[in-house]
Amino acid sequence: MNNMIKSAIRQDKKRVEYMLESYKAELKSLPKGTISEKRVGNKTYYYLKYRQGSKVISDYISKEDLSGVKEIIERKQHIKTMIRFLKLEKDTADRLLRNKAGNRGLR
Numbered sequence: 001m002n003n004m005i006k007s008a009i010r011q012d013k014k015r016v017e018y019m020l021e022s023y024k025a026e027l028k029s030l031p032k033g034t035i036s037e038k039r040v041g042n043k044t045y046y047y048l049k050y051r052q053g054s055k056v057i058s059d060y061i062s063k064e065d066l067s068g069v070k071e072i073i074e075r076k077q078h079i080k081t082m083i084r085f086l087k088l089e090k091d092t093a094d095r096l097l098r099n100k101a102g103n104r105g106l107r
Helices: 003-029 063-102
Strands: 034-040 043-052 055-061
Touching: 003 063, 034 063, 043 063, 055 063
Parallel strands: none
Antiparallel strands: 034 043, 043 055
């Protein structure tokens, strides 16, 4: 494989690995769970639900905090999606570097 191409793939792989670690660290800092609604009469209450061991915990979310919690949950979903795509990119780079390294003797 052309050394310039190999170098570019290695550099991109390092970038992807750095981004993966950054996203994983951020994901750990965000709260677990999803937002659920509970209607009592004509009032709606919001809760952040998550597992703690075998128990399901429901933490009340005030209406003032609801939009902020929603943003955090959306950010968490975005990060999970980015991690999934970055893992695919890393796997592709690994495959390219491995396959091309094994093909050196074929020329």
